[in-house]
Amino acid sequence: MLYPTSLVWRWSLMVLLGGVLGACGGGGGAGGNSTPAPIGAAFCDTKAFTPAAQSPYVLPYPSGVTYTMFQGNCSPPPGGHQTTFAYDFDHAMGDPVTASRAGRVTFTANDFPDDGNAANAGGNSVWILHSNGTVAAYFHLNQGSVMVAVNQNVAAGDLLGLAGNSGASSGPHLHFQVFETNNSFNNEDAVPITFNNATGRTGNNGELLEGEPYTAN
Numbered sequence: 001m002l003y004p005t006s007l008v009w010r011w012s013l014m015v016l017l018g019g020v021l022g023a024c025g026g027g028g029g030a031g032g033n034s035t036p037a038p039i040g041a042a043f044c045d046t047k048a049f050t051p052a053a054q055s056p057y058v059l060p061y062p063s064g065v066t067y068t069m070f071q072g073n074c075s076p077p078p079g080g081h082q083t084t085f086a087y088d089f090d091h092a093m094g095d096p097v098t099a100s101r102a103g104r105v106t107f108t109a110n111d112f113p114d115d116g117n118a119a120n121a122g123g124n125s126v127w128i129l130h131s132n133g134t135v136a137a138y139f140h141l142n143q144g145s146v147m148v149a150v151n152q153n154v155a156a157g158d159l160l161g162l163a164g165n166s167g168a169s170s171g172p173h174l175h176f177q178v179f180e181t182n183n184s185f186n187n188e189d190a191v192p193i194t195f196n197n198a199t200g201r202t203g204n205n206g207e208l209l210e211g212e213p214y215t216a217n
Helices: 007-021 040-043
Strands: 066-071 088-089 096-098 101-110 125-131 135-141 159-160 174-179 212-216
Touching: 066 101, 135 159
Parallel strands: none
Antiparallel strands: 066 088, 066 212, 088 174, 096 159, 101 125, 125 135, 135 174
């Protein structure tokens, strides 16, 4: 496993992420609820989405592939996204996870077992710093599958690893989330994301909707 600074930093990060991720669901288990909890709705109104056509992000999986987004922004209980912006896709174990945006890898975790252990928070993951200072995190990857290293530059669409069930997860899936800076990873530090290559029904702001399938163009 590669760390940006030290084991202390890494464990501090995992503690923070325990609050961010909460109970991250397994693939296909929680789609279709269109009545967010009030706290979620209030939080989601605090930040603006970039129109999809202008978004620098592509879906975090290969072109031509379709996944359902089953837990999204400010999702109602019992999910773990109630006060944050994040997307859960119903990847199966071993499905490819690709970079959503070009950047530099700042952190990887690769040796957590695929046992859904909540004590391991995001589990195996890849973190990528973008040119505007935002950081994308790809969580719950398959043990031993991470294919990039810290300080490596990646392009959008590059293979990062394979989906798994590590960390706070009730089944194989990909949790994708973008944070405003590389300094803080609390719920309120996440930013709303749209994708410029997503085919499927979206919300008024271009955001993905729970329970809907999205194909990467």
